[in-house]
Amino acid sequence: CQHLTYINHTEETDSTPYPSNLLRNIARLGTTPSTVQYILTLDIDIFPVSDLFHHLVSFYTQIKLIEEFNRTLYVIPAFEIHIDTVKRGTLLPQNKRELILLWNDNQLQPLQADVCPTCQFLTNYQAWKQEASEDKIVPLFRPHYSQPWQPYYIGPKDVPTFDARFKSHAHARISQCCESFMAGYDYVVLNNVYLYRLGFLDKSQLPATEFMDDDTSVLLFDQFREDLAKHYLNTTRKYMEREEIINSIDTHLINAPPSRTIKNRLKNFLGFPKSINSEYIIDDEQCSWSSNTLLCATVFLEDAVNYQCITHKITEKYLLIHRWFSSPMIKKIHQIMLITNLCLAFFERPSSFSETSDVRDKPHRINFPFFILMIVEGVTLVWFSIYIFAKIMCVGIKQIQRRFWIIIFLIVVIYSSCEWFVMLVFLNQLYHGIRLRRIFRPVFMIESSPLMKKAFQALNANSLTIIASISLALIHILFFAAMAMFLFPRSDVYDHKKKSIFT
Structure with a gap:
């Protein structure tokens, strides 16, 4: 450092950019002993958690036994602690459990959450929090790099240096992270370790050159990308652009077990629809997808996977209702209601249960309580009513007019409800005549089964062919029967021994 010339740039009118990347390289190359194998480059306002050094030494000792050639950069999530929390004298978090408590109390948030959410997007704080x-x-997941991600990581000392052309620009650290990925290094987010900054970052606290849309920074980064393509000609790697960052949300877990929380286990067991993580998806110029667009895309993908019709409303309220009624839990309840409604035929008068199956003894049939059966049927009809009206609400009146089976389902539900009410209030169990609602019960099953609807559609489309085939078969039978009568006429010779007329 003796060859460096010091110039004072503390005046407010001085617009000389701060050579941040150059000083990072000096700190890394000039002060790093030859015995050091791994480095962690932090900004001046970022603090490590207590005992981080010993934890990392222990971690790398274990990793060396697995990876002989370590080409991995281990990302340490960074957070911001509210300045009021520090002023109140609240103890800083000593482990992940304490950090999550502050996080849930809104005293802590992911780094740059208010300034540039996409700059730390691939760290996937929500997945990190749930683990x-x-x-x-322990290694948690391995994201595919995409700019403008600029994580803090620990890695081998031979990673590419910082590009000195970037000074106090927005792409200063992004350029180095991007080049490290192109050079063959992979990023892995670590669990149970973190960094923190005192105070929430605000755009008003940053100079104009720190913004992502700074023209100088963008021009420098365009030149940097051209130089990067020339330098790494043989690489097959390609980092994603900022517009594609939403697609990189699906990070790959590394030997990580599923979430162990009771809430998630209960959701998976009951079949609730999975929530869409939209904490960092905001409707501004830095994100190409809105939360409603992501919800719409998710619903359409779920419809495709489950072979469901996609002709439904796409507003947020109706999409949420559609997701709930398409969830495994609702489908199971609907199947139970269908089975219960159809099985009532075995218990209703005349009952299918008797003391013996021998009809010669005229067995006495077991009669079940009338009101219990009516209550069970009423519950199923209420469920069918909720089901069909929710479906109509999501699909819309215009689309319903084109759905034959939904119209039939609605008519049968209304008629069955009316007949059920009349039977329960006025006729009770004295009436033993025909109950049409029993005949219409298979309609509930047909409307709820895509395979049965397809079967009926196939029969309807090929009805003429089926009728023609049956008619042709009958004509053949009649024709050959008539031919047999002519070819083999009845004989008048009488057989006295057998006492019969033979031919």
Whole structure:
């Protein structure tokens, strides 16, 4: 450092950009002993958690036994602690459990959440938060790099240096992260370890050159990308652009077990629809997808996977209702209601249960309580009413007019409800005549079964062919029967021994 010339740039009118990347390289190359194998480059306002050094030493000791050639950069999530929390004298979090408590109390948030959410997007803080807290550092997931992600990581000392052309620009650290990925390094987010900054970052606290849309920074980064393509000609790697960052939300877990929380287990067991993580998806110029668009895309994908019709409303309210009524839990309840409604035929008068199956004894049929059967049927009819009206609400009146089976389902539900009410209030169990609602019960099953609807559609489309085939078969039978009568006429010779007329 003796060859450096010091110039004072503390005046407010001085617009000389701060050479941040150059100083990072000096700090890394000039002060790093030859015995050091791994480095962690932090900004001046970022603090490590207590005992981070010993945890990382223990972690790398274990990793060396697995990876002989380590080409991995291990990302350490960074957070911002509210300045009021610090002023109140609240103890800083000593482990992940304490950090999550502050996070849930809104005293802590992911780094740059208010300034540039996409700059830390691939760290996937929500997935990191949901993973179980342990005492040792473990790799969590491996994101595919896309700019403008600029994580803090620890890695080998031979990673590419920072590009000195970037000074106090927005792409200063982004350029180095991008080049490291192109050079063959992979990023892996670590669990149970973190960094923090005192105070929430605000755009008013940053100079104009720190913004992502700074023209100088963008021009420098365009030149940097051209140089990068020339330098790494043989690489097959390609980092994603900022517009594609939403697609990189699906990070790959590394030997990580599913979430162990009771809430998630209960949701999976009951079949609730999975929530869409939209914490970092905001409707501004830095994100190409809105939360409603992401919800719409998710619903359409679920419809495709489950072979469901996609002709439904796409507003947020109706999409949420459609997701709930398409969830496994609702489908199971609907199947139970269908089976219950159809099985009532075995219990209703005349009952299918008797003391013996021998009809010669004229067995006495077991009669079940009338009101219990009516209550069970009423519950199923209420469910069918909710089901069909929710479906009509999501699909819309215009589309319903084109759905034959939904119209039939609605008519049968209304008629069955009316007949059920009349039977329960006025006729009770004295009436033993025909109950049409029993005949119409298979309609509920047909409307709820895509295979049965397809079967009826196939029969309807090929009805003429089926009728023609049956008619042709009958004509053949009649023709050959008539031919047999002419070819083999009845004989008048009488057989006295057998006492019969033979031919």
